Amino acid sequence: xxxxxxxxxxxxxxxxxxxxxxxxxxxxxxxxxxxxxxxxxxxxxxxxxxxxxxxxxxxxxxxxxxxxxxxxxxxxxxxxxxxxxxxxxxxxxxxxxxxxxxxxxxxxxxxxxxxxxxxxxxxxxxxxxxxxxxxxxxxxxxxxxxxxxxxxxxxxxx
Amino acid sequence: xxxxxxxxxxxxxxxxxxxxxxxxxxxxxxxxxxxxxxxxxxxxxxxxxxxxxxxxxxxxxxxxxxxxxxxxxxxxxxxxxxxxxxxxxxxxxxxxxxxxxxxxxxxxxxxxxxxxxxxxxxxxxxxxxxxxxxxxxxxxxxxxxxxxxxxxxxxxxx
Numbered sequence: 001x002x003x004x005x006x007x008x009x010x011x012x013x014x015x016x017x018x019x020x021x022x023x024x025x026x027x028x029x030x031x032x033x034x035x036x037x038x039x040x041x042x043x044x045x046x047x048x049x050x051x052x053x054x055x056x057x058x059x060x061x062x063x064x065x066x067x068x069x070x071x072x073x074x075x076x077x078x079x080x081x082x083x084x085x086x087x088x089x090x091x092x093x094x095x096x097x098x099x100x101x102x103x104x105x106x107x108x109x110x111x112x113x114x115x116x117x118x119x120x121x122x123x124x125x126x127x128x129x130x131x132x133x134x135x136x137x138x139x140x141x142x143x144x145x146x147x148x149x150x151x152x153x154x155x156x157x158x
Numbered sequence: 159x160x161x162x163x164x165x166x167x168x169x170x171x172x173x174x175x176x177x178x179x180x181x182x183x184x185x186x187x188x189x190x191x192x193x194x195x196x197x198x199x200x201x202x203x204x205x206x207x208x209x210x211x212x213x214x215x216x217x218x219x220x221x222x223x224x225x226x227x228x229x230x231x232x233x234x235x236x237x238x239x240x241x242x243x244x245x246x247x248x249x250x251x252x253x254x255x256x257x258x259x260x261x262x263x264x265x266x267x268x269x270x271x272x273x274x275x276x277x278x279x280x281x282x283x284x285x286x287x288x289x290x291x292x293x294x295x296x297x298x299x300x301x302x303x304x305x306x307x308x309x310x311x312x313x314x315x316x
Contacts, residue, residue, distance in 0.1 A: 028308040031192070032301060038193070039200025056216055064214055068203075149196070150189040157185045 006088040019086035026086075030079035034152070036072035038145050040065045045145075048130045048138030057126045058134075096158060100151035103144050110140050165249035177247035184247055191240040195304065198233040201226055202268075202300050205275065206293035209285040223279035227272055234269075257313040261306035268299040 009015055018026055046052040047061050084091050091097045114137040125131050130138070168174055177183040205226040207213035214222065245252045252258045271292050278289060285293075 024309055024312040025305075028305040031195075031308055032199075032304050035192075035196040035199040035304065036203065037196075039196040039198075039203075042197060043200065043204075056214065060216060061214070068213070146189075146193060149192050150185070153185050153189045153192060 004089070006092055009085050009088045012085065014082065015085040015088070018082050023083065023086055026079050026082045030076060030083060033072045033075035033079060034149075037069055037076055038149060040069040040072070041145055042142060044069075045138040045142045048134050049142070050129055050135070058130060059122055059126050091155075094155055094158060096151040096154035100148055100155070103148050103151065107141065107144050107148070110137060110144070113137070114141075161253055165253045168246060168249040171246070173243075174246045174249070177243065184244070187240050187243050187247070191237060191244065194233050194236040194240065195307075198230055198237065199300055199304065201229045201233065202272070203297065205230075205272075206297045209275070209279075209290045209293040211285070219283060219285060220280050223276050227276035230272060252310060255310050255313055257306045257309040261303050261310070264299045264302045264306065268296050268303065271296045271299070 003011070010019070043053065044061055044065055047054070047056065047058055053061055114134070118131065118133040118137055121131060122134075125134060129135075169178075177187075204213050205223060208215060208219065208222055208226075217225075275289060275292060275296070279285070
């Protein structure tokens with residue numbers, strides 16, 4: 001029988017090397033990048049929700065933190081892909097994993113909506129309390145990122 | 159006191175038994191631990207970057223350092239509580255694990271370094287070279303703490 005794409009992926013030299021030797025190192029690096037991604041996004045969300053950093057402008061925090069977020073996100077994607085390759089045939093049936101990917105997709109949509117539409121009026125609420133739409137985006141983002149972390153942890157428990 | 163006997167006693171206590179009997183308690187506590195870790199690491203990263211003149215530089219150094227350190231202490235309480243629960247749940251996994259003790263040793267040093275950074279920053283407007291070096295060492299230790307934490311799951315315990 002023809003091996004599936006996921007079987008092929010798992011049997012590439014990289015997939016085998018990560019699975020047999022490098023998994024703990026790749027996983028720790030993933031935790032490191034994930035910490036910066038969620039930590040920096042939750043910081044921006046906290047500003048949107050009025051929970052912290054109220055003395056700093058929204059645009060200032062976004063401009064200074066989001067480049068850090070993106071670098072760390074790139075690192076998370078690379079390390080996450082390597083981990084996936086080590087055990088692809090199991091991960092595609094792992095419910096927390098699939099749920100996590102779905103949540104990341106929703107987070108992407110939330111971010112697009114926020115940056116393309118909500119953020120256009122940022123000058124009106126840059127200094128003070130963000131608009132209802134901006135606060136809603138912050139709340140959705142915070143909730144879903146916490147869920148992403150829980151799903152990520154649960155991948156190893158099922 | 160004999161560490162093995164302490165571990166056996168701890169594992170037999172009602173709180174430990176309750177966590178062990180549950181299928182969701184350990185991943186839930188770990189998720190709380192990871193969220194707190196993400197916020198701690200990002201707060202520490204922003205504090206260290208501030209000494210390099212990067213990141214959130216709008217606030218005066220003294221104010222920013224005091225605020226950041228206070229956040230770190232608060233988050234360390236959450237980490238200590240969730241961590242203590244995880245040890246209670248599975249004493250054998252941590253109490254005889256060299257990765258756990260490496261993590262605690264690095265944590266002790268990073269606490270001292272953070273105290274020093276916050277104390278010395280309180281009276282100054284511009285960071286010194288020594289502070290920058292200490293801030294960089296602190297970041298390396300936080301990275302080491304994350305790796306050692308994840309390696310608790312992989313290192314052979316005695």
